[in-house]
Amino acid sequence: MNGELAALETLYINTALTQEEIWTPVTSYHVDGLHPEVFRRLGRAMSAVERAHSPVATVVRGESGSGKTHLLGWTRHEIQERGGSFFYIKLVTGRNFWESAADSLVDSLYREDEGGQEQLIRLLDELSRQARLDTDTHTAVTGRRELTRAHVDAFVRGIRTIDRQVGNEAADTARALALIASTGDPVEIGRAYFAFNDDDGDKRAAWGMSPGGRTAQLVLRDLTRLFALVGPLVFAFDQLDTLVSAAETSSLTAAPSGEGRAAKRLSSEIATGLMELREEARRTLMVVACHEDTWEQISRAAVRSALDRFEVLPTLGAIPDEATAAAIVSSRFRAYYESVGFAPRYPTWPVTSAALAEAPHRYTARRLLVRVQKHIEACLQTGTVAELISLAGGEPTAVAPPAPARAVNLSTLTESFDKLRAEADDLGPLDPTIEDGLMPALLGVGLRSLVRELGADETRFSIETDFGRKAALHARLRYVVDEASENEFHWSFRAIAANNAIAAQNRIRNAAVEAGLTADLASRRLILLRNMPYPSGPKTKDIKDDFEARGGVSLPIGAADLRTLAALRAMLDDRTSGLDEWLRQEHPVSRIEVFAPVLGDLRQHLGIATTEVGSRVAVDAAGIPEDAEPARTEIVVGTTVRGGRSFAVPMERLRMHTAVVGAAGSGKTVLIKRLVEQCALRGVSAIVLDPNDDLARLGDPWSRPPKGWTDDHEREARRYFADVEVVVWTPGLNRGRPISFYPLPDFGPVLDDEDDFPRLVRSTVTSLAPHAGVRGSSARATQQLGVLKRALERYARDGGKTLAGLVELLAEPPSDIVNSRTSRFAVQMADTLEAAMETDPLFGESGTPADPGMLLIPSPGKAARISVISFIGLSGDGPAQFVSRLQATLFSWFRAHPVGDRALGGLLVMDEAQNFVPSGASNPSTDSTVELIRQIRKYGLGIVLASQLPRGIHNQALGNTVNQFIGRLTQPAHIEAAKTMAQARNAVLDNLAGLKAGMFNAASEGTGFSKIEVPICLSHHDVPLTEEEIVERARRGT
Known part of the structure; x- marks a missing residue:
């Protein structure tokens, strides 16, 4: 492989930003020339909430790929640079606005700023400093030593010295924050509070908390006021488009689908919730990022006067000029080229200025990057380095001679895979104390490999594996069903090895919420990985039953599967040459049972015929x-x-x-x-x-x-x-x-059988009826079927064998087949059958049957x-x-x-x-x-x-x-049928x-079911x- 081809091999352009990217540094690929007015006005809004308690609400509108998610990442960076906090709010079905928002806010607590400090710890540290807590209490509250009830009491008293009202009203929530920052059992008690689990009142009371719990709306208000004590806040609302577009679709039908009803209800809740949150928030900038149509739908559900309080920013559009297009591409390439010591002949190589000149006013940032990524993949697949001279397509211009065909010895990859698999750790990922650190990467590799095994368009998929320290999920695969509306199908995964009942309950609940698992929403799937029964007890059973009623599935993951994923992770990290071809041939991930629900769904979405390739x-x-x-x-x-x-x-x-x-x-x-x-x-x-x-x-x-x-x-x-x-x-x-x-079977062998002859006539009439123009179950159709049946019986008993002969009989029906009212049916069916014989080659009688x-x-x-x-x-x-x-x-x-x-x-x-x-x-x-x-x-x-x-x-x-x-079934309806x-x-x-x-449950005559391997x-x-x-x-x- 020549140097230029090797440099291209290092490039990876993520064209579908997810929640994960919002929390990673964006400065390396931020381009000032893209939407400068929107960034300026957001910066001004952040300055406003720094200085005053009054909230500011803004709306950022743009089509898919116009840069909304990147803008939120930039906003996160800016507010944290100003000493503030950023909360990514994702509303899901199955929960009301306040529960969804509170859960998202708690998830954001565990996210780190670019200095590596969690927002939760920064809050607790700053509150402890402002309250002038002693060193012992300060270190305990911030999770650096064992926490006691006395420490928590002192922490709450300290908050009251900063703001008495907040200290009194948000006391339970402040205590819960200290608990989740600690270690051991207190963490699960705090998580249960934020999961709105009211069944552990006695344990909460032991930490000075009210036993009855608190509503989601009040918990959210508590959190915003506690954070406002230490700095400004940003609430970023994203991914509203899927729900609202589903609501709009359902409104066009007389009988809305279950998914449409759930989305429509949420659309109304979004509108009300946004307005109410703006009224309650302090020092908060609200940023709602969505399509123009989505904001219009939310607006229709809102009180008209309330809309005046939301500043609608200029719409994010296409790339404005060639210089911005070049900056977008070069910023993505720079770090990769530098990592391998490659000096391109120009910053955007191999994307020429001629190609970039086509981008202004026609391409969004994502669309441009998708086109560039596809060109790079084409170069790698052909082994030929070529310049991209036109975004619209056409033959690429070669700038280096074709590299010799890369003869990849797939058997060598198999040997490497087998060796890596034999050396892999299959115990660590199942350890409840470290599963959150190991499982996400393994599952992410599995999902990425599965997409490649199917040969699917990777630009329509995104994979999330970073869900913060809360780790509500370990991995999620998103598939864009409709790019225009950002309608997506999600498959979410979470391993649960915990034996503690409260811990297991919290993890099931949190996973279901993050996944948006709802019985009426088929586009949200959740697979829990569990190799043992869940802890006993009625509460756990209720939660598990609810999870399954919503369509959730629990599956075991074996040691062999974990070794497979570990081996693939090493091969992907090493960018093994020929790996994609090997994956498409060997299908190692398709053989892993926990991915079977994804495989089945994707085959349907992508139009791939079903096969058990693995x-x-x-x-x-x-x-x-x-x-x-x-x-x-x-x-x-x-x-x-x-x-x-x-x-x-x-x-x-x-x-x-x-x-x-x-x-x-x-x-x-x-x-x-x-x-x-x-x-x-x-x-x-x-x-x-x-x-x-x-x-x-x-x-x-x-x-x-x-x-x-x-x-x-x-x-x-x-x-x-x-x-x-x-x-x-x-x-x-x-x-x-x-x-x-031939359309007519041979009636000869059954003519004398009083049972088989009527059966064969009946099934033949059913086969002929559509071709004879008989439809439905009306009185007319019943009369037509009667005529056709009598005619066929008469014709068969007379030794008739061809459809043409039956048509002749119907065209001039004898009186024992029809009467004066039904004779016209016979003639009409004769004409229709004759036409069908002429137009349908399989229905005709040309050639030898x-x-x-x-x-x-x-x-x-x-x-x-x-x-x-x-x-x-x-x-x-x-x-x-x-x-x-x-x-x-x-x-x-x-x-x-x-x-x-x-x-x-x-x-x-x-x-x-x-x-x-x-x-x-x-x-x-x-x-x-x-x-x-x-x-x-x-x-x-x-x-x-x-x-x-x-x-x-x-x-x-x-x-x-x-x-x-x-055999294995995953859908509840089909499991019940089995x-x-x-x-x-x-x-x-x-x-x-x-x-x-x-593996199958097998039974035959006189036997019960036995579990067998085939x-x-x-x-x-x-x-x-x-x-x-x-x-x-x-x-x-x-």
Whole structure:
């Protein structure tokens, strides 16, 4: 790597400032030319509150990326330089204005100024000095020696000598401040006071405090008046835009969402709270930073006369000139270049003045930095140093010859990772006395690596790990859903190792408040990390139950996971070359179960198909390949966690259908593949529905043996790939391997069956109805369905086989099918069906229809065929319509081809089953799936329903599965659905959210649930295939 490329590698531009950056020095990259009038007026306002008790309230408006957060960081620096205090106020849902504001203020107590002193200690130190406390009391109150009741009493008496009113009214709050500055049990008593926990009255009374507690509004007033005794204050209100924009959205709908209602209520509280706080504050500058639309929404909720008391500053806009653009870029580069001794040819290198000249009046500071960061990343990825000559894009101008392709040996990175992992500390992060110092960095590394594993746009993410000494959280990942409104999705994490009940209660409450955890707000998630039961007692149970009712999840974090995070931290700190590529290939963080909720949500937000990319490592310990001879009549699915016994399912029992449920990262797909592979090794073919594009890898061998791969695995894999053929089909996509079924099944095998014939007619009518223009459940629709059913019965009994023939019958319906009122329905449906045949290639009857034998009968010399159905060529209801026709055809085919004395005739695997047999509104394949599950077992076909969302599967389908495998689930609704499944067997399943990847609760006919570990599959398991990769596999052998 040449010197210039190495210099670029050091650059890191954080384009999404968070609360963490507000508390770090900003002078190194502050640019005077950006919004000078706003800074001037804020400086003047700070001078005003220095001199007088009257508060000043200002509003700073600007679009996303215009510099609002940086402005707050500058304000923090300025007020602290003047001997004042800065409080970052973040309002959250689930609490009223005063509780949110008071909690934020307490969090700010633990923040340090640029001299390294906490604001809390500075306050206590200055109050002690003004009160002329003796040295013993002074050092105790400021946390430098053991605190006693006598010290606290003396401290309060001293405050009264400074200001009698404040000393009397704020006495309890002053005592609580001294307690949280101390060590040991007093800290938890003080924290409980600020968490508004009124259940420790006796303990508070022992420190001279009122046993009944104090309201949030009064506590906030106490704190502002105590701080005003020692200097001016700034209250900075930020991140209001998400809540207010949600409120505006809800007001446009007739039935507001739960999230909208919560935000709308908060919007009104914000307006009232701001006005009331301004009236009560002393020596305080209030700075409200938000979008113009947000301030307008707050204004509408406020009393009109109150708005006159808020000074609305000029709107923050785009960069004003080229010199300011250059200063923004060079200030970000300078320190990095100096750290490696690199002297750029000009301060903004490699961003040219021509590019910077495009920024004025068009680019905000953030937008400019995002564009620069993307250019730098492009240089690093290509190994070519290039100048950025235009912000609008275009070909970069090379200023150095391309560096030789950086051939990164990923196996070397794996070796390095394994070595670092083996040396890592997996005990310290679980120590309650030091977890606050160790966990944030580890979790932050995990979240940063997860974003890179997904190949996501990092500019839309920000990661927080500094929450002050209070440490309400240890890490938070923010994802910008809508940059214009700053609407965000948050995932928050907090490890809780404390055994003390009060400490655990405080930590759960504080984490829930900081995370904004609310039952109605799906965009705020909180995961607590806990490896042991919480302390017993009714109060702890109530708090834990409330946490879970709001959607919170508790998960264990294992020693192996901690070692993984520690190894990744070392590699990131070392800026290991090729690390991003290695992360995208190996997915080490995707295998860590505590990040599974994030992974599942992000796949949905980013449109990435679900895959359990990391489950292979988690199940290495269960590497139990069996000698899978075709003659064997059972499949070993896994081994029991207790006792290490094989958990086997007889082949014949697979006819009774199977359910596999588990969240992303649970190992669900690996288990599906194992069932299919082991059946195929025993000569049983399968049809596999692949909506996520990852099961098409069933025909791919591992490029290199995964961890835990043994000689037995190798022998079994060789036999699998020698004896089993995998064929990928692409209905609706001609350049792959297209397939279609005639709309009408073969009724011949069931004509004489008084049960099966009506069932097949009923499911076929359901499939035809949408194409015939039958919608809804009106009287007209009911009459249309009756006509269609009678016509189909008549046509089938007369030996009809094609849809064209049915259309002819409907066009000229006989009198035993219609009467004078319904004949027009028959003619209309005939016209509509004929049009559908002409416009929908899958619904027409051109060409030769597919026969299920094409999907199930192997080629000569092969033991079994696995037909994977990819839906890349279909959209909308297309997959469900295709599956409906497939199922109808399968029913007839299995009736005509009995399995005889074989245990199992075939498998139909329905991954993401909720898409084909949903619990809510029916779709074209709902009825056919329910009927097939009810009836097909006697003819030899076994069905596997797999899903991340058990609640989303029709209960008549899920309830007819005898073999059930329940993996890790994280969403409360789906956990309850899984527990309901278990209750049908008189079983109770606990801690479903805590299951490791590859671990399932398994049950079959006549057995209770056993916890098992599932081994790795024989075929390659990795991220979903692209469309071109699927097409390439589909065309093999064509």
